[in-house]
Amino acid sequence: MRLHGIPHSTNVLRVALALGLKGVAVEHVVHAAGDRAGVRAVSGQELVPVLETGDGRVLTDSMTIVAWIDATWPTPPLYPADPKARREVEAFVGFFDHVWKVTPNAIDAAPAGDPRIAAWAAQLRAWQHGFDALLTDRPFLFGETPGAADLCAYPFLRFATSSDPDDDDLFHGVLIAHLSPAPHANLAAWIDRMAALPVA
Ligand SMILES: N[C@@H](CCC(=O)N[C@@H](CS)C(=O)NCC(=O)O)C(=O)O
Structure with a gap:
């Protein structure tokens, strides 16, 4: 998996914390804040985080990615079961x-x-x-x-x-x-x- 971000990104930190809590490793791809060409090439839009899941999917929007991580690695849970x-x-x-x-x-x-x-x-x-x-x-x-x-x-x-x-x-x-x-x-x-x- 590859996590695309920019330095100091709040929204990227959400995803890095979710993966950290799950004990899942990721390769970080750090783009310059002022140059989104690489982010656009991977995802068709300019905001980070972008997660390449490794099976061909490209996910955007930090909390959408967090929900996907939680569904993919259920332990420890990030959302309540109830x-x-x-x-x-x-x-x-x-x-x-x-x-x-x-x-x-x-x-x-x-x-x-x-x-x-x-x-x-x-x-x-x-x-x-x-x-x-x-x-x-x-x-x-x-x-x-x-x-x-x-x-x-x-x-x-x-x-x-x-x-x-x-x-x-x-x-x-x-x-x-x-x-x-x-x-x-x-x-x-x-x-x-x-x-x-x-x-x-
Ligand atoms: N709703 C998006 C927002 C993403 C977002 O705004 N990311 C910032 C970095 S923390 C960004 O890429 N900003 C670039 C810009 O506004 O041009 C998410 O939660 O991932």
């Missing part, structure tokens, strides 16, 4: 990708001084209370073991506590500027817990 519990995790993933992520992207796209930025930033700070509450009395967002919700959110929320000095991605700069775990002790401890997980 259908209602699975639906809750899928709803979280939908919220994160189609609601939460819109906010830092909007800040990133807005011109400096845009009056809406303060409200978006306040929304990002407020959502941290929700993540912190989900982590009350349990180590991971939906239970005792890391799962799809954790893989989905961690690569973004980790910017509350750490960043790579070589990472010049402006979107990540928005996360660094507007996320802060203080006073969210559960969230900060979860970020540390997630950072210790194996990454393929």
